[in-house]
Amino acid sequence: MKAKVEIQNVGGIRGRIAFELERGKVNEVVAPNATGKTSLVRGLSAVLSAPFRDEFIINEAINLGIKGERGSKWEEIVNIYEDFAKISVTLDSDVKEYKVHKDGTVKKAPFGDERFLLAGLLTGECKTIRQLLTGNDKFDWIVNKLSRANFYERFYRDVKEERKTIESRKGEVERKIQEIAEKLKEKEQLEKQRDTVSMSLEEIKKRLDIEKQKLLEKRKNLNIKINKLKEEIEIRKGELRRKMKEKEELERGMKKDKETIKKLDKEIASIAIDKIRRDVEKKRNELDNKINELKNQRDEYRGNVNLFQEVLLEMKRGKKEESLCPVCHKSKITFKEVKATVSEYEEKVRIINSQIKKLNIEKEKENQKIVEEERKKAARERERTERLKSIKYKESRLKMINTEIPQITMDISKKSENINKMIEELKVLETKTKDEDEALNNEIKQLEQTLNDISEKIGNIKGFVEEYKKEKVGSVWIDPSVAEKIYSKWLTFLDALMNYLREMIHEHRERARTRFNQQIKELMDILEFTEFDQVALTADDYRLVVFRKGFVNQPIRTLSMSEKYAIATLLQITLKETYLPDIPFFVIDEVILSFDENRKRKIFAYLNEQAKQNNWFVIVTRLSEDVNKILVKPLEIK
Structure with a gap:
């Protein structure tokens, strides 16, 4: 060939x-x-x-x-x-x-x-x-790049990178949990402050006459409604920002899924299983024909072995030095020639057996080609199905979000309109109270402004908490504290996996080193490199060591060319x-x-x-x- x-x-x-x-x-x-x-x-x-x-x-x-x-x-x-x-x-x-x-x-x-x-x-x-x-x-690249340790090292690097990402996400979640806790603590303090201001405002109002009290009550109710609407608007804005962020992530995810499906379709189309089967079947038939030819030839040689062994046995029994050739039945053949002929045919039988074994191994390798290609194709198809499911879920979620966003926007707009109307009402009421005690009015106005500022801060905090009260893990939004626990368990698993991979890397390096040292020792014996007792890789740092006769260590730099x-x-x-x-x-x-x-x-x-x-x-x-x-x-x- x-x-x-x-x-x-x-x-x-x-x-x-x-x-x-x-x-x-x-x-x-x-x-x-x-x-x-x-x-x-x-x-x-x-x-x-x-x-x-x-x-x-x-x-x-x-x-x-x-x-x-x-x-x-x-x-x-x-x-x-x-x-x-x-x-x-x-x-x-x-x-x-x-x-x-x-x-x-x-x-x-x-x-x-x-x-x-x-x-x-x-x-x-x-x-x-x-x-x-x-x-x-330093020949560590032999065990690092040629053995399966290289595969585990690539896997280890990927896991290490994944751990770095998860650790970063866990840190972000922990910061988010801390920020939310600080904001909630600030909200609690603001609410206490608001209660104090409200009590002060109430005391002032008691000093006003009944008519003025009625006007102030109306202003109070309007301010309460306005502040409540502002808080609701901030909450809805926080919800809107979260929805918009989720929408962007879904759209990016769908685009990536579609690109992956397109790539997978090309890979699936490129795997021609039927052609591989035909090629393998053709190759197997060729190998079977060769095997059958070798078996026929082996049977012929075995027949000759039996024939000459019978002659050899007869010559031993009769103590003859010569005998008639069992093939041509004409010429004479010596005992030594008969014995050599038996050995020759037995050697031919052994060679043919070795050739048949190699051909059978080659047949098995051909079978593995089909299995490997089918496995690759099945893996691509499974991944494609998962990507399609992912797209379907994202499309469903996008449809829901696209319906919710206009509703939230409209709700914010309506609440803003109501606030503007109430502000106008407040202006009217403010005009009515101008004739009241200006000192009290100024104090009331100052307290109301303080109350409004506090309520606005509380609303901002609620909006912040609403926006960050969920953490996305995979495709699911969950509570940050739950996400932190998931990330912690994830990191524990990745640490265990990295330890396992480090063990596998070391195991395969050592296995490769041992096998390499054994192979080179056998080769030295076969090629009669008698000037050296040993050439091997060390166990600790995979350095190449050379020992001359008597196991004298010879540094590589001192060797001749x-x-x-x-x-x-x-x-x-x-x-x-x-x-x-x-x-x-x-x-x-x-x-x-x-x-x-x-x-x-x-x-x-x-x-x-x-x-x-x-x-x-x-x-x-x-x-x-x-x-x-x-x-x-x-x-x-x-």
């Missing part, structure tokens, strides 16, 4: 080049100097890792020359004479394509794995080598096998070529075996002045 790669306008490559890579092998890319070998590596890296979301990965893409510096008007990967760069990888019917404009606008991006930039490359510019060359032994490249090779192969086994690509430049022939041969042999076992495309680049263009061919392992 082969993968077709097309690269257009990438770095030093102007125009389009295309080549094929063979799966299950080490593919050698040979190129003369300045013909785009580095650009080829960058192009492959981009299409296998885009899109880039994590800030750490974005910085790595900038360091590798895949993205331009922040604020730059030119995307680094695009040829300086062209408007865009395009890279595609076609494997069977699956096409991954990355197209980016020279200004950095991504026109098309595959569903790549951005971790490929950290674990899928072994080049002179990769993160591991850059760090080793500077002597920096060749030793740093050797350790980088161990690290990158381990990262690839540990964290990205399902991505069938591993890209290597001339780093390995600087090793001695024995080590280079062992590494290439190991990579070739891994390519066969895992069905990978291993790509190794090499400079050569013996060619005049880029050539791609399977590497001959000697």
Whole structure:
């Protein structure tokens, strides 16, 4: 099986080049100097890792020359004479394509794995080598960015942000409760003051004659009515402000819900379940055919095993050194040859069993594609239904509010008109009382003004309390004291969740570290890196430690250049096998070529075996002045 790669306008490559890579092998890319070998590596890296979301990965893409510096008007990967760069990888019917404009606008991006930039490359510019060359032994990004700890960290940041929001809301509610309490206390004091003023006013009125008392009684009643109406108006204004605020929030919420539904409709429409089923069924049929062919071949080999084992048994019994070939029945065959033939056919049976197992695993992966897409679609549809319910509730509530607002406005207007009429009546009564004792009238007027001022303040307080007596939690308006309790319980839950997430982050970091250390130890044994006893990540701060023979600690900064490249090779192969086994690509430049022939041969042999076992495309680049263009061919392992 082969993968077709097309690269257009990438770095030093102007125009389009295309080549094929063979799966299950080490593919050698040979190129003369300045013909785009580095650009080829960058192009492959981009299409296998885009899109880039994590800030750490974005910085790595900038360091590798895949993205331009922040604020730059030119995307680094695009040829300086062209408007865009395009890279595609076609494997069977699956096409991954990355197209980016020279200004950095991504026109098309595959569903790549951005971790490929950290674990899928072994080049002179990769993160591991850059760090080793500077002597920096802090490799915590291995467990933070490549393991599932990264998922829990993103979740932890979201929960932390949510906690910050809830804590802010709780603080606002507590301030609101405090303000309401202070206002109510002020109202209580004003009411006592009003009672005192009213009593003083009553005492003065007793000193007036009966006729004047009647006039004053009318004024009193009018003032009481006016003050009551003013209080009612302030209450209604507070209610009106709350309704208007709720209306704005509902309209914003509906707009957001509709935008979300539009986005969800696009996502749902893009999930073509039937096509995926057909593709999966087609792939399963192909795999079943391959499995059946392998089973037939295995049965044939097993028959040959049984046939030659019978001959072997007869020769042992008769103590014969030669026997007639059981296949052709003509030539003679020795005991050693019979035994070797049995072993040969048994090995073929074992290889076929391994191939059948891999094909069955591949079938199961195909089944999971349908399950995953159906789950995604169902999740989008559930969210869409919830958004529709939310819109329906908001529309119903808006309809009610739009009916209530004109009613409140009209009520305020009517009460204001009544106040104006009563004020006019007061003016008439005031004219009638001008002939009364001016000193008493002035005192009465002053007390009435004081009473009016107090009543107005009380009305303002009632309006304030009416406006802020409800707190919106979610889509429900409730008492601020209840909201404060809800926010407190919410914060308690979020604190517990954050503690759990911190534990999970630590657990997955440790699990990733242990697995990484085990993998690199096994790889060192296989590749016979005997100059080191151990290369591992520490448990406390995830620093890379290197121990020479006799477990002598060797600081990274003191390693020779060749030793740093050797350790980088161990690290990158381990990262690839540990964290990205399902991505069938591993890209290597001339780093390995600087090793001695024995080590280079062992590494290439190991990579070739891994390519066969895992069905990978291993790509190794090499400079050569013996060619005049880029050539791609399977590497001959000697």
